[in-house]
Amino acid sequence: MSVTAPAGFVAGGAAAGIKPSGQLDLAVVATADARAVSAAGVFTSNLAPAAPVMVSRAHLAASGGRAAAVVVNAGNANAATGIAGRANAERTAALAATGLGASSEEVLVCSTGIIGVPLPMELLDAALPPLVTRLTGDDAAATAAATAIMTTDTKMKQTKVDGEGFVVGGMGKGAAMLAPDMATMLAVLTTDAAVDASALARMLRDGMARSFNAVSIDGCTSTNDTVLVLASGSAGPTDEGALAEALHGACTDLATQMVADAEGATRVVRVAVRGAADDADARRAARRVADSALVKCSLHGGDPYWGRIVSELGSAGVTFDPERVSVSYGGVTTCRKGVAAAHDESAVRSHMAGRHVELQADLGLGTGEAVVLTADLGPGYIDENMRTS
Amino acid sequence: MSVTAPAGFVAGGAAAGIKPSGQLDLAVVATADARAVSAAGVFTSNLAPAAPVMVSRAHLAASGGRAAAVVVNAGNANAATGIAGRANAERTAALAATGLGASSEEVLVCSTGIIGVPLPMELLDAALPPLVTRLTGDDAAATAAATAIMTTDTKMKQTKVDGEGFVVGGMGKGAAMLAPDMATMLAVLTTDAAVDASALARMLRDGMARSFNAVSIDGCTSTNDTVLVLASGSAGPTDEGALAEALHGACTDLATQMVADAEGATRVVRVAVRGAADDADARRAARRVADSALVKCSLHGGDPYWGRIVSELGSAGVTFDPERVSVSYGGVTTCRKGVAAAHDESAVRSHMAGRHVELQADLGLGTGEAVVLTADLGPGYIDENMRTS
Numbered sequence: 001m002s003v004t005a006p007a008g009f010v011a012g013g014a015a016a017g018i019k020p021s022g023q024l025d026l027a028v029v030a031t032a033d034a035r036a037v038s039a040a041g042v043f044t045s046n047l048a049p050a051a052p053v054m055v056s057r058a059h060l061a062a063s064g065g066r067a068a069a070v071v072v073n074a075g076n077a078n079a080a081t082g083i084a085g086r087a088n089a090e091r092t093a094a095l096a097a098t099g100l101g102a103s104s105e106e107v108l109v110c111s112t113g114i115i116g117v118p119l120p121m122e123l124l125d126a127a128l129p130p131l132v133t134r135l136t137g138d139d140a141a142a143t144a145a146a147t148a149i150m151t152t153d154t155k156m157k158q159t160k161v162d163g164e165g166f167v168v169g170g171m172g173k174g175a176a177m178l179a180p181d182m183a184t185m186l187a188v189l190t191t192d193a194a195v196d197a198s199a200l201a202r203m204l205r206d207g208m209a210r211s212f213n214a215v216s217i218d219g220c221t222s223t224n225d226t227v228l229v230l231a232s233g234s235a236g237p238t239d240e241g242a243l244a245e246a247l248h249g250a251c252t253d254l255a256t257q258m259v260a261d262a263e264g265a266t267r268v269v270r271v272a273v274r275g276a277a278d279d280a281d282a283r284r285a286a287r288r289v290a291d292s293a294l295v296k297c298s299l300h301g302g303d304p305y306w307g308r309i310v311s312e313l314g315s316a317g318v319t320f321d322p323e324r325v326s327v328s329y330g331g332v333t334t335c336r337k338g339v340a341a342a343h344d345e346s347a348v349r350s351h352m353a354g355r356h357v358e359l360q361a362d363l364g365l366g367t368g369e370a371v372v373l374t375a376d377l378g379p380g381y382i383d384e385n386m387r388t389s
Numbered sequence: 390m391s392v393t394a395p396a397g398f399v400a401g402g403a404a405a406g407i408k409p410s411g412q413l414d415l416a417v418v419a420t421a422d423a424r425a426v427s428a429a430g431v432f433t434s435n436l437a438p439a440a441p442v443m444v445s446r447a448h449l450a451a452s453g454g455r456a457a458a459v460v461v462n463a464g465n466a467n468a469a470t471g472i473a474g475r476a477n478a479e480r481t482a483a484l485a486a487t488g489l490g491a492s493s494e495e496v497l498v499c500s501t502g503i504i505g506v507p508l509p510m511e512l513l514d515a516a517l518p519p520l521v522t523r524l525t526g527d528d529a530a531a532t533a534a535a536t537a538i539m540t541t542d543t544k545m546k547q548t549k550v551d552g553e554g555f556v557v558g559g560m561g562k563g564a565a566m567l568a569p570d571m572a573t574m575l576a577v578l579t580t581d582a583a584v585d586a587s588a589l590a591r592m593l594r595d596g597m598a599r600s601f602n603a604v605s606i607d608g609c610t611s612t613n614d615t616v617l618v619l620a621s622g623s624a625g626p627t628d629e630g631a632l633a634e635a636l637h638g639a640c641t642d643l644a645t646q647m648v649a650d651a652e653g654a655t656r657v658v659r660v661a662v663r664g665a666a667d668d669a670d671a672r673r674a675a676r677r678v679a680d681s682a683l684v685k686c687s688l689h690g691g692d693p694y695w696g697r698i699v700s701e702l703g704s705a706g707v708t709f710d711p712e713r714v715s716v717s718y719g720g721v722t723t724c725r726k727g728v729a730a731a732h733d734e735s736a737v738r739s740h741m742a743g744r745h746v747e748l749q750a751d752l753g754l755g756t757g758e759a760v761v762l763t764a765d766l767g768p769g770y771i772d773e774n775m776r777t778s
Contacts (some may be wrong), residue, residue: 115696
């Protein structure tokens, strides 16, 4: 499975020494023949983007949406590192390009880790050239790559979606900003479908809007968030709708794995809002609830405190009538028309004691709806984030 | 000190039995002669306001900004309680009005506590009439009132500011939404200055903007947040600028006490942003930093992770240039022009180990500036908020 599942891709991982632990921290995904293929990316909206984000954006623009490889390092975000940081990101791409026989503009780069510390370039100089000579298409290589991009993730995140005559594979790490010194949600997707770059970019944006962008752990937008996709074309032309659906499925699978592995999280929570004036209001309302530290503490405690949900909806900046709202947990309505509803309390408590919680709010106003995934807020989150070292 | 410090006010507290603990939970502040005087209020912007918020707003409108008394109960928010909740808030005002010989519209009401549970009106029926017969102007009565409005507060919050020929007193509880089953920031201010209601309302709004509205604990806006002020006029006419300054001073004092007592907080943090394109951008940027769970975890750990500050500023939705930003802790600059700056690390760690932390960001763009107070995010916050019971 993972990034080498589609035909035409190779991968590999190495321990460059960027992570003080000595674990794998450098990954490469490339086309098997080092040929540039259709590629697209979606990047953080943060106005302080990391150097690799700036460089990858520029490379995709310069190449007209084509790439032969992606290099990812973990342990250092190469963010807030100024001109030297951009030079290091460019040098990383050039090192891989030289080894592969591609041009620098055909290599994309991602980094994840501590912000504000120069990338230890001497470690990449030593580890990247040998790594690109030993990329393979087997599962072990894909697993090494998926392992190398982990930071505080406790589990490797891979996905594979089989389409009609094509395959989508992928690996990812993090969820929004998850870690102490490690930031960033990263995902690298591959497919053997044949598709032009502009269609691929459109599909990626659409798939993101309904998956990663619907994930909210702490409301923070990292300096390094990046999702990339490369399409080798080895499987030939594909139905665009089917490919879009498969890309969306892969994104959703990775996003769900990220939420489930959010730091200190004990529950995965699906916040579904309907009955909003429109979809934009529904998204804003769902995100407000999902981002609320108070709601997330209640979720950690398995406590169905619907009053907090109503309070967050009332301050979400959306059209709202407190006398029309209802709130349900796992399908059991606890608040109807803005006031307490008699309900089976043991059924609700039992639902909330589980690992997957469904939180539903109906604003009773229109047809707008949205879903956001989040996690509870437990002591583990604080433990992981209170110190960088 | 506190609400009875200005001439012309009496107060008292009682244990009505609303708090299961049996502690004081009912407070009254009134004019000594039960005469209605100039009054003003600022209320939550939440679109699901609690019944007492709706009733107090209506009373101030009906009376043209005059009030004789304020009744506050703790232990139950009377929020998301529908028409019955509004009737209970009206009945609370009427009970006090009858006892005092005032009209119902001259009594304002506040509640704080659990959302979505009917106010136990029989307890107020029993406790409020005797309480209003034994209000006094001594310190013990003011202390009882200030104690009765506490929820998860660990310390009573009172203030007194001496002006030229007048006094401002006040009591408060909470900080944004602080508690498990208890929401709400409440404050009741009194002054013996003579001032008309419209000028008083203007001064209160201005004083709020620079104090309570600059407090951010978890970014939540409660259903019950209320700040009220009554001016007895006993001290005669007053310079308006001096009164506005004294009101602002009282608000700031209470706000600082609230932040210091925020649940689970171990540090009070002053986030000062300058160099923004304008003051609105500076406020938005400072609030983004102050609301960030990641920044607050770093503050809990005493860790000067400036990269996170830059990342939050970059996603705050304000004009931003990563190559112009600088970040300082306690006046020691750790990031200059967007990259790490050599600095005295022990000085920064020592500053951050203290109870008061100064976090300064200069966007390097213009003259906009703002200050927001916040607290760190520690395990105590989760402990207090994970269960309502």
